[in-house]
Amino acid sequence: MHHPVEPESLDASLTKAAAILRAAKRVAVLTGAGISAESGLATFRGAGGLWEGHRVEEVATPRAFQRDPTLVWRFYNLRRANLATVKPNPGHDALVDIEKRLGDQFTLITQNVDSLHYAAGSKNVLEIHGALRRVRCTRCTRITERGTEALPDLPRCDKCDGLLRPDVVWFEEELPKDVWRPAVEAAYQCHCFLVVGTSAVVFPAAWLIEAAKNGGAKVIEVNLERSAASDRADVVLLGPSGATLPELIKRL
Ligand code: BV8
Ligand code: ZN
Numbered sequence: 173m174h175h176p177v178e179p180e181s182l183d184a185s186l187t188k189a190a191a192i193l194r195a196a197k198r199v200a201v202l203t204g205a206g207i208s209a210e211s212g213l214a215t216f217r218g219a220g221g222l223w224e225g226h227r228v229e230e231v232a233t234p235r236a237f238q239r240d241p242t243l244v245w246r247f248y249n250l251r252r253a254n255l256a257t258v259k260p261n262p263g264h265d266a267l268v269d270i271e272k273r274l275g276d277q278f279t280l281i282t283q284n285v286d287s288l289h290y291a292a293g294s295k296n297v298l299e300i301h302g303a304l305r306r307v308r309c310t311r312c313t314r315i316t317e318r319g320t321e322a323l324p325d326l327p328r329c330d331k332c333d334g335l336l337r338p339d340v341v342w343f344e345e346e347l348p349k350d351v352w353r354p355a356v357e358a359a360y361q362c363h364c365f366l367v368v369g370t371s372a373v374v375f376p377a378a379w380l381i382e383a384a385k386n387g388g389a390k391v392i393e394v395n396l397e398r399s400a401a402s403d404r405a406d407v408v409l410l411g412p413s414g415a416t417l418p419e420l421i422k423r424l
Pocket of ligand 1: 204207215229301341342343369370371373374376413
């Protein structure tokens, strides 16, 4: 009979989490859309997770881009436009604070393509799903930084006139080796693995939690509600990351 775990008070969980974090020489973090929710960016699978009736898994794929590049670019241009109006929140700032304490023993792995961690001042960031601020030519593969400037529905390469695509990882695409390898290494080597604002349903990103546990790390989850990561966590801090992470830092 599965005895429902008596939900520990947030206060008790924060004390436990702070003790784990304080004792950790090496810390790695995996963030998802939830950490940017309080900045005003919609998450993928929450209530507002549908975009004009499309699920992200239907639009963020090479096939969708092949079939209807204008629809896919409308999806990304809308998100780029939103990005121009938002800024990091205290949850992003708290992770900058932890990095300042740990220096190069800290690695921030993000599934987010909003680059808000860089905007907040994080240095060692692995954007394993790419970034909205970059575009890539589908013909000559040249990558350019375009920030959040408005792009036409079908932007073209100024070198070869090829069709540009967002420089993000779509479903069924491999994660770039130059960020995936160090992400696995950081998860495996860390003593404390923070999982913040992710439903932990997208792979291989969610597999990093297993890598951390295989490496002997303690796992702390920060989420509004329980997720697919919760059963693998040593501590689950239920609440908005913009409040919970600063509270955790205060107790260090
Ligand atoms: C690959 C970039 C290898 C684009 C993204 C069946 C089973 C298992 C796996 C698969 C399967 N079928 C296919 C797969 C593989 C697939 C996958 O995992 N699919 C899922 C949907 C089942 N994965 C892939 O295809 C990956 N590639 O496997 O390649 C390969 C290659 C060739 C052949 C074979 C294999 C590529 C995955 C990358 C896809 N790209 N993004 C873009 O962004 O447009 S993923 C997309 O989802 C975003 O990156 C997003 O970050 C990511 C994960 O979502 P979350 O960040 O977790 O966001 P979500 O809304 O889900 O959750 C938000 C959470 O925050 C919630 O828990 C909520 O409670 C919480 N929250 C909300 N507010 C707050 C909060 N928490 C705290 N505070 C708050 N205020
Ligand atoms: Zn080109």
